[in-house]
Amino acid sequence: MSLYFSACVLADSLYKRYVVGAVEGKVPDLFDGGIRRGTDVFKALAIGAQAVLIGRPAVYGLAAKGEYGVKRVIEMLRDELELTMALSGCPTLNHISRKHVRTKPERPRSML
């Protein structure tokens, strides 16, 4: 996700303008691809997604431990997301916002 996320945040204004802007709430804004941990879910929601999709992590869980493995993958993502929310001061999903993530150009300012 970090590479994927870098691409996303660098294109953040384009994403907002042409994706979120274009659909204008007419269709759900789903983030698909590269979700591997709860922090990835948090970042996707912060840049405007309403939900995320997972593909390979569920398949990996299935291959390792069958139905239980898929359940564990989802539990781990949820637990990591909840921890990230707690550490970020977000009591609910609605509290996650764009101000919780920084793009590469914004980074030096945040380090002052």
Ligand SMILES: Cc1cc2nc3c(=O)[nH]c(=O)nc-3n(C[C@H](O)[C@H](O)[C@H](O)COP(=O)(O)O)c2cc1C
């Ligand atoms: C086993 C498997 C089958 C998939 N089949 C389809 C498909 O039939 N049509 C489709 O549009 N995407 C399909 N995908 C792509 C997923 O919907 C998703 O876009 C992709 O896995 C990226 O998410 P990930 O990084 O979490 O794997 C498939 C992915 C996997 C792993």
